[in-house]
Amino acid sequence: MDEKVIIIGAGLCGALLALRLAQKGYSVIVYERRPDMRKETISAGRSINLALSDRGLKGLELVGIKDDVEALIIPMHGRMIHPLSGSSTFVNYSGRQGEWINSISRSGLNMLLLDRAEATGKVKFVFNVECQEVNFSKGELVLQDTINEKVETVNGDLIFGTDGANSAIRNAMLQASAKYRFDFSLKYLSTGYKELEIPSAINGGFRLEKNALHIWPRQGFMMIALPNLDGSFTVTLFLPFEGQHSFSKLTTQKEIMAFFADHFPSALSHMPDIFEDFSANPTSSLGTVKCYPWQINGSFLLMGDAAHAVVPFYGQGMNASFEDVVILDELMDRYNGDWKKILPEYQHIRKKDTDAIADLAVENEYEMRDATAxxxxxxxxxxxxxxxxxxxxxxxxxxxxxxxxxxxxxxxxxxxxxxxxxxxxxxxxxxxxxxxxxxxxxxxxxxx
Ligand SMILES: Cc1cc2nc3c(=O)[nH]c(=O)nc-3n(C[C@H](O)[C@H](O)[C@H](O)COP(=O)(O)OP(=O)(O)OC[C@H]3O[C@@H](n4cnc5c(N)ncnc54)[C@H](O)[C@@H]3O)c2cc1C
Incomplete structure (x- = not known):
């Protein structure tokens, strides 16, 4: 437990990893480029709420916070399909009792993980610090304070890159790709996404069925909505960037309003601020990252989106990232904390599974968007x-x-x-x- 452990990125995966390592006896320092989300209201980045399911819950159970998470979730028992004409159909996710997925606030969950990790007394979070460069042979990181721009170099024996889909640690591996035979691909979809909102009803209730993931499938594009505890729904429009029905065709208020009136009339009646939301919120792209190796010298490891960003159509990105921590934890026990064995074995057994969920997620866009109709x-x-x-x-x-x-x-x-x-x-x-x-x-x- 004498290793100096550094984690880059205090998002969902990094915070869970820090908590688990602390529970195993390690002292951990985590550098995060954003401010502390518990003190400042910041956009958590991508997607306000997420679908949490059994693989993710297993990770939360491992660190003993599954019960606390219960207070943050809304069970979604199935898909509510909203066709263009005709009435909505509810389709259960499973025919068995006790099988459903859960809507959870990204920031609520992230803050819980930060609190629990800090409460161990073994994890120190340093916010507003961005990792900029990596020297793999020296185990060195160049960090910059994002407020005063001060640059420092730190060393670690064990360094985890949980810095998300645009990982700086992974980019450094890419720069040194010839040395480490680093293989990398990033495949974008032609579909992008924009977040919108169905606010709560005037009495604070839900305007749509609360315990469902709502889908408006429209052949080639779709909209989905997940419930929030305050009675609102976070809505995501998935639409091609270019083409007949695309973001490129939605530039004026008239075009935007006509698009929703033509394709999503039943949702539009619940979206009073549609034009303001559509104009204010960014249009973002979706891509799959595959890369290998994930580890270098038994001392650097990529985990979570940094190693395997997937498109969101199976609702598994966070779940897979939490499962990463579960797998690593099993190997820590199996190899009694010998990281030179743990890291190579981890990437060896895990890669085929994250490749699988990456491919399944791409396929599921079609299933949600077109097949549900x-x-x-x-x-x-x-x-x-x-x-x-x-x-x-x-x-x-x-x-x-x-x-x-x-x-x-x-x-x-x-x-x-x-x-x-x-x-x-x-x-x-x-x-x-x-x-x-x-x-x-x-x-x-x-x-x-
Ligand atoms: C639209 C959308 C919907 C989604 N829906 C779901 C869903 O329903 N279910 C699900 O399981 N998954 C979902 N996901 C995927 C999920 O968001 C990710 O898989 C998950 O956030 C991965 O966690 P992470 O910790 O690896 O990365 P992140 O959560 O992105 O955290 C990375 C952290 O690293 C920090 N960071 C980045 N660069 C640096 C740097 N250079 N130095 C220091 N810090 C840095 C970032 O600020 C951030 O805090 C969705 C994703 C999208 C885009």
Whole structure:
């Protein structure tokens, strides 16, 4: 425990990691470029609320704060699909009891983690300090105070880069890529996103069903909404940057209002400040980062989005980042704190799983945006829910990814894809749901 441990980035992953390392007996110093969000109101960056599910909950349970998190969450039992015409349909996430996802405030969760880490007495957070350069062979970091611009150089025995999707530590690895054979890719989607809001009702209540993730699928684009504790919903519009229906076509008030009136009339009636929100909030891009190796010399390690930023369509980026800490924790026990063994083994076993969730997340854009409006897909979901309700050992791909924290993402992906192919083909040949031969289907699915 004598190692000098430094973490760069006090976001969700860095704060959880700091807390866990402190619980294991390490003294940790965490440098964060933003101000302390517990003292200053700052934009937490991206997405005001997040879907928290079982893999993330396992990480929170590991550090003993699952009960405190209960006070911050709103359970979402399924998707409420809002078609352009006709009434809304609620589709459960799972046919089993006790399986749902949760909406949680990003800043609320981050602040809880900061508090708990600090309360151990072993973690020191230094805010307004940005990591700018890294010397891997010397174990050295160049840091700049973002207020007075003072630059200092610090050394660490063990340095974690949890500095998010645009990681400075990762960028330094990229600069030294020839030496470390560092492989890197960043793939952007043609879709961007903008956050909007459905405020609470006048009496403080929810204007839409509270316990659901709302989706307005529109073939090629979509809008989603997650509930907040104050009765509001954080709405995210996912729309291509260019093309017929795109951000590039929404520049004037008339165009913006007409777009929402044409495509999202049922939501628009709940969005009194739509034009102001649309104009004020940034349009951001979405990308997948894959890179390798994640560790250097048994003393530097990338974790969370810094190692594997994924697009948000499976709601798994934070969950995967928390799972990173769970996996690292298991290896710390297995190798008795020998970091020269822990770090290489960590990247070796973890990479295939984060690659899997990255690919699944890209695929799920289509499922949320287009397939949820497809009658064959809805029929397939009904069949799957029936299977889950009546055969507890059957798990859909969604359930394996979201509720089976015991199953690696790569296994969920492989098995889930095969199940999906069988069920979509079967649903495509059905006239109606009463014709389903569940015994036949189960037999086929068991052979996977
Ligand atoms: C629109 C959107 C919706 C999402 N929805 C979900 C969801 O529903 N469920 C889910 O599980 N995930 C979701 N995610 C993904 C989730 O936000 C990330 O996976 C998660 O935040 C990763 O945590 P992190 O700690 O690795 O990175 P971050 O949370 O980004 O934290 C990185 C921290 O490092 C700091 N930092 C950066 N550079 C430096 C530097 N040079 N020096 C010092 N500090 C630095 C930053 O200020 C920040 O505090 C979503 C993402 C987006 C964009």
């Amino acid at each position: 497809n009658p064959i897909f809805l029929l397939k979901r009904k069949i799957e829910l029936h299977l889950e309700q009546n055969h507890p050992d059957y798990f859909s791909k969604y359930s394996m990814v979201t509720f089976r924290e015991d199953l690696p993402y790569s296994v969920a992906m492989k098995k889930g894809r095969k199940q999906d192919a069988i069920l979509m083909e079967y649903a495509g040949n059905l006239e109606n749901i009463d014709e389903v031969d569940y015994a036949f289907l189960l037999d086929k699915l068991k052979k996977i």
